Amino acid sequence: MLDHDQLMPEETQGQNRLLMQDLSHYYDTRVEDNISLARIRARLLQKTATSLPLADEDGRTRFPKPSRGERGARMKYVHTFVRDRARHPFLSALAAAVLLVALIGSFALVLRPKQGTITGSDSPAGAHGWTVVARFTGTGSQTITGQDIVGHRFGWFIKCTNTTNVTIGVELSGQELEGSSGKRCLALPEELLWPENMSSSLEPGRAAVLQTIKVTAPSSTSWELVIFKGAYHPPLSIDTTNWHALADEMDGTGPSSWSISVTLPKTWGLQFVCHGAGTLKVGFLLLPVQPGTPDNPPASVSCNGQLHFESFDGGGQDTRVFAFDLEITTGIENDWQAVLVGCTNGKPHCGMTTTTPTP
């Protein structure tokens, strides 16, 4: 399946032959995927075919795409304008002059990025946990400085008047974010407005200052950049006599999986919370499989910001676990946090009398 012109040296080395073979086998879903792709293709073509041909009033066939209809209307207007211009050269020159003045005026206005305002109504519909903090418009390359927007999570969205490559560089607390450059500026449908998250390299729990935004674009490209700030949830706090955290907090947005190496005590638990809408399901797998751990993951919990806790008694001695795989299943817009905790008093069930205690 791989394009051999693109193979890396490591992929062709003899010593990796077995590994490459096993990886291809491990991930191979070609048969099922090809069936799926063929099915989608057939449905796509059927969908296209059923929407044509439609007859216009003048009897001509037309493909019913709104954008094509609009384009047709624009073309008619242009044709009319060209014909009239030939008949009235003076009016044409006057119109051109007015148009030129208007263009220069709008260009001067657009060149100055405008400061954003924090307005809830600007938030895209359904974008849970994101608030617009700044909005800039510009043409060509711009460096926007002196912002000093403090936050823990930032996101951005850019759109252009034409589809041209535009790169965005963002500096948070003096550091350029990895992966923030080389973005494409795309003419996306308005209803799909949703921020790209750019907070992944920030330290958990530490606020950052968004200071500088650099947009690099051809001089002919007009763009609109929207900066978002995401809701912040403080790290889960484990500060009790009998329980302590066994590893760093795991957190994220949307469905995710984590894998950590950890030593589990006899009694351990998982504390977790979900912010957003709908539900969250937590599943985990211990390798090698530990006796006493439940076969089924806990039931779904609501993403209402309420803290949940599940405890488990493994029995026997503390065990070195090769891997603890956490599988989070939730809506892609939901924020979640989870932390593994261990009991320190050595008592069965950690001396708890209730079924769902909170450490």
Place this chain on the structure above:
Amino acid sequence: MQQPSGTEETMGEIADDATLYDRHGQAIFAYVRLHTSSREDAEDLTLDVFTTALEHDNLSEMGDGEQLAWLRRVAHNRLIDGYRRATRSPVVALDTVVEMLLEADTAGPEQVALRRERYAQLHQALQTLPQLQQRLLRMRYGDGLRFAEIAVLLNKREDALRKLLSRTLATLRTLYSQPVQEGGKAC
């Protein structure tokens, strides 16, 4: 009999739509599969992405990379907008994975046993990798995508992904130079 010109145009558009899908369908489907609970959901969402693309004339003016980036972004937002299902990538028991891998095996019992151990090791090692590395391996060896495509889908730089894959393979290779540990553990 001459066909109406409008029909000729639309037939050409259908061909364009199919070409766009043939060019990027596999990559977008692979991306959507990472985030959906079932193959059926992934098919529906992929269809939705390319149906949206039908309504945007300017796609034909873009280069391959731009088209894929556009489609990926639409898919990303459609995933957010339409996420309704509760299950995704359920944790699969190791035994099940090994059985799946050996399903079509015609080798002898001894070879099957050896391979079973190797797959168990591989499965365990893969589970310990960070999510990004797992996704990279899946897209590269499961979906057969090019680095340029994976870079767009994962929103990373191509050279960074090459380095990451190189490091990942080096990590995994150590498995194959060490004997199987007691209890299936890999060091």
